[in-house]
Amino acid sequence: MRIRLKIWRQENEHEPGKMMSYTLEDINPHMSFLEMLDTLNEQLLKDGTRPVEFDHDCREGICGQCGIMINGRAHGPLKNTTTCQLHMRTFTDNEEIIIEPFRASAFPVKCDLKIDRSAFDRVIQSGGFIAVNTGQAPEANSIPIGSPEVEAAFDAAACIGCGACVAVCKNSSAALFTSAKIAHLALLPQGQIEAQTRVRNMVNQMDKEGFGHCSNTEACEVECPQQISVLHIARMNYEYNKAQILKK
Amino acid sequence: MLDAKIPAGPLEEKWNYYKTHAKLVNPANRRKLDVIVVGAGLAGSSIAASLGEMGYNVKCFCFQDTPRRAHSVAAQGGVNACKNYKNDGDSVYRMFYDTIKGGDFRAREGNVYRLAACSASLIDQAVAQGVPFGREYGGYLNNRSFGGVQVSRTFYARGQTGQQLLQGAYQALMRQVGAGNVQLFARHEMLDLVVIEKKARGIIVRNMDTGALERHGAHAVVLATGGFGKIYYLSTLAMGCNGSAIWRAHKRGAFMANPSWTQIHPTSLPQSGEYQSKLTLMSESLRNDGRIWVPVNKDEQREPNQIPEEERDYYLERRYPAFGNLSPRDIASRAAKERIDAGFGIGPLKNAVYLDFSRAIKDQGEDKIRKKYGNLFRMYEKITGVNAYLEPMRISPAAHFSMGGLWVDYELMTTIPGLFALGEANFADHGANRLGANSLLQASIDGYFIAPYTMANYLADEIKAGPIDVRHAAFAAAEENVQQQLHLLMGIQGNLSADHFHKALGKILYDKCGLSRSKDGLEKAISDIVALREEFWQRLYVPGGYAINSELEKAGRVADYLELGELMCYDALTRNESCGAHFRTEYQTPEGEAMRNDQDFSFISAWEWTGAGKSPLLHKEPLHFEFVTPTVRSYK
Structure with missing residues (x-):
């Protein structure tokens, strides 16, 4: 198939970027989307021009490193699918595909489609953990947890940290990402001791990083490749309010 | 002669004996000691977090944009641990035996026993961190059986056990970063090891965003950089997985053990075209x-x-x-x-x-x-x-896991004092074939429960060393070496991409040093790789500059693969037997089954780098079986 591409090209963080057009002939519909970009890059390299930089690593949908806006949708048109799991058969012959980086002021563009998501690391550093040192743990079965409770915690823990939720949000809010970690740990007995300091610190850090507020459009859940539910945001708000009321 | 330093005495007492006799560093002195950890997957994150908690000054480096991307994340099935929660007869000894037999009796008894003995603590640690392992309705942990063993000892978190274990370690690491005990350097790749007076004293890294080279000194260096199965190009590994850190350490004197032993996984999706990047x-x-x-x-x-x-x-x-x-x-x-x-x-x-x-x-x-x-x-x-x-x-089958890696002794220390290798980057525990659900286990155990003891034993003698001065001539020479190689790669200005050479190398290795190997094939592979390497240094094209440049990153990795691939072929060529993943067509039964030769090949092959263009030197570490008797693996 023939594919017409418009791709955001930006030399570095400081210089302005622009959309550039490329055409690829003979694209195999079984190719993955990133393999299509590999093919484009091979062609650019043959022409002596700089290939398109994009983030990717595992290419099996679990590492969270890939992520671009494809025709205005985070990770492209399919539901619950990361960019690396998208295939060219989803597109039609001679279709124009517009490719841009995830955009948010907390995610500065570094080069072309590559962005800086280190803000997420700092949100986790502020409290996204259970404070247990190596060696302190009690016997695993001494903390019984009901199967439904642990499955609910898992639903939140499944987040891959790709940032699609931020990219798709009109406020660039990281509420889904942050709340998923808060919910994961708050739903487990091990995580409850620090629940109040955790939620306060993580919410403050999220604000400090320049992410916007949540205005409940729920677009994040629609675009999340891991189907993380917006109900975690409600839990985060509940935990936050509880922590503020009980604050000593 | 290689000394694995395995403590004498009964199998079940070796590790306890080691722990009770190892040297310690008192908390006030830990602040005087710097440790570098390269790699932030399960092994790297767990050792960096553990050392940070203990009070050492830790710097942790990874090439990804955050440690949570490391390829430990992709392990699906589970993690083995001997808890005997099913009351079905599991024991440390059985787990040890299953693992050493699965490895076709090509691993050390002492190491494998320790892996099994420490396994239960990992589950405790992970649960305390909040890892949501599968549970039964009464609230207790569930297990399943895996990989043909007769007991249920595999703990799992849906099909995403690796992701959840990695998040536990990542969160522990982030906690230490937040507390200021660990400095994190994401998007940095290690390009050389600095050795001063025969001890590992630091590394040269490249900031992959700015292109700047940096010198970092330390009293000990840990390589937890994973496996190099991506050398086959098409593999189950992530695109960025590479062997560069361990290879460059090898060229500075660390021996490589059993490099040709690669597990080829049977149930991967087949290649569908030349464009394919990943299986x-x-x-x-x-x-x-x-x-x-x-x-x-x-x-x-x-x-x-x-x-x-x-x-x-x-x-x-x-x-x-x-x-x-x-x-x-x-x-x-x-x-x-x-x-x-x-x-x-x-x-x-x-x-x-x-x-x-x-x-x-x-x-x-x-x-x-x-x-x-x-x-x-x-x-x-x-x-x-x-x-x-x-x-x-x-x-169809796909390259998956490197059983081989840097040679390490019982303390996980390489042949360079002060240089440790953890997880898939070392060769230690899986013999010639790894059992399912043992890879997450080994990476975690190395980082949480073994290296904290063995590194203290080494660091105890470094307290008086004082801060490592990165102005030392060895740092300058190593940086110069890296700078030169980068200039060389950029200067070739040919017309073929790094991927082109990587794919060609992968094809040679799949054909001749993959699932089955033969003397003729391996000799041909060596000459093909040498020719391909020459072509690489004449026709490679790296566009762009020194700042963010994926092509430059790939070029450096492929340059290393082109040397490592040759060593793999030497390794396979000198092992005139079939064992585990290593199948030499000359050594098979009339029915086509592997023929192991314990008489002549019950040893670990440890290779020494002797210089560019020279044949590598083979050292043998004999394997002693005091507690089990090697038998023939039969599945008829």
């Missing part, structure tokens, strides 16, 4: 209900469902009636290759075999199959566009 793994559990076959006729044109039962060759059931479709990974992969090479492969490239669920669906009903494997069938459809409830899956 996705389908969980091995599918073989519990799927039947593997190829057509009896070589030039079969019909769709699989049109081929009648009597014209199908269920070759695993035919060759291994006792284990059939559940034969171990090395056996199943080799049998598939045998059929594909003989011309019976299926699919447009004739490079796959069928994995058929029609009988299971008929016997058990589609609902039951959906319940067991629904997510895998969905994943298969997502990638291939084919509904596997209606027609068989196509699968």
Whole structure:
């Protein structure tokens, strides 16, 4: 198939970027989307021009490193699918595909489609953990947890940290990402001791990083490749309010 | 002579003896000691976090944009641990025996026993961190059986055990970063090791965003950089996985052990075209209900469902009636290759075999199959566009795990004092074939429970060393060395991409140093790799500059692969026997089974770098079996 591409090209963080057009002939519909970009890059390299930089690593949908806006949708048109799991058969012959980086002021563009998501690391550093040192743990079965409770915690823990939720949000809010970690740990007995300091610190850090507020459009859940539910945001708000009321 | 430093005494007392006699560093002195950790997957994050908690000054480096991306994240099935929660007769000894037998008796008894003995603590640690392992309705932890062992000792978090264990370690690491005990350097790649007076004293890294080279000094350096299966280009590994850190350490004096032992996983999705970058793994559990076959006729044109039962060759059931479709990974992969090479492969490239669920669906009903494997069938459809409830899956073998790696002693220290290797980057515990669900285990145990003790034993003698001065001539020389290589790569200005050479190397290795090897093939592979390497240094093209440049990153990695690949072939060539993943066609029984030679090859091959263009030097570490007797692995 023939594919017409418009791709955001930006030399570095400081210089302005622009959309550039490329055409690829003979694209195999079984190719993955990133393999299509590999093919484009091979062609650019043959022409002596700089290939398109994009983030990717595992290419099996679990590492969270890939992520671009494809025709205005985070990770492209399919539901619950990361960019690396998208295939060219989803597109039609001679279709124009517009490719841009995830955009948010907390995610500065570094080069072309590559962005800086280190803000997420700092949100986790502020409290996204259970404070247990190596060696302190009690016997695993001494903390019984009901199967439904642990499955609910898992639903939140499944987040891959790709940032699609931020990219798709009109406020660039990281509420889904942050709340998923808060919910994961708050739903487990091990995580409850620090629940109040955790939620306060993580919410403050999220604000400090320049992410916007949540205005409940729920677009994040629609675009999340891991189907993380917006109900975690409600839990985060509940935990936050509880922590503020009980604050000593 | 290589000394593995395994403590004498009964098997079950070795590690306790070591721990109670190892030197300690008192908390006030830990602040005076700097440690570098390269790699932030399960092994790297767990050692960096543990050392940070203890009060050492830690710097942790990774090439990804955050440690949570490391490829430990992709492990699906589970993690083995001997808890005996099922009351089904598991014990540390049984787990030890299963692992050493699975490795075809090519691992050290002392190391493997320690792995099994420490396994239970990992589950405790992970649960305390909040890892949501599968539970029973009473609230207690569940396990399943995995990889053909007779007990249930595999703990799992849905099909994402690696992701959840990594998050536990990542969160522990982030906590230490937040507390200021660990400095994190994401998007940094290690390009050289600095050795001063025979001790590892630091590294040279490149900031992949700015292109700047940096010097970092420390009293000990840990390499936890994972496996190098990506050398085959098409593999189940992530695109960025590489062997550069361990290879550059090798060129500074660290020996490489058993580098040719690569596990080729039997149930991956086949290559569908030249453009392909990655082979996705389908969980091995599918073989519990799927039947593997190829057509009896070589030039079969019909769709699989049109081929009648009597014209199908269920070759695993035919060759291994006792284990059939559940034969171990090395056996199943080799049998598939045998059929594909003989011309019976299926699919447009004739490079796959069928994995058929029609009988299971008929016997058990589609609902039951959906319940067991629904997510895998969905994943298969997502990638291939084919509904596997209606027609068989196509699968083929893919390079997966490096059993080989840097040679380490019982303390996980390489042949360079002060340089440690953890997780898949070392060679230590899996012998010639790794058992399923043991990789997450080994990475975690190395980082949480072994290296904190053995590194303290080394660091105790470094307290008086004082801060490491990065203005030392050895740092300058190493930085110069890196700078020169980068200039060389950028300066070739040929017309072929790094991927071009990587694919060509992968093809050579798959053909001649993959599932089966022969003397002639390996000799040919060595000369082919040498020729390819020469072409690389003449015709490579790296566009762009020194700041963010994926092509430059790839070029450096492929340059290392082109040397490592040659060493793999030497390693396979000198081992005149078949064991585990290493199958030499000259050494097989008349029925085509592997023939191990304990008389002559019961040793670990440890290779020394002797210089560019020179043959590597082989050192042998003999394996002593005091507690078990090596037997023939039979799955007939």
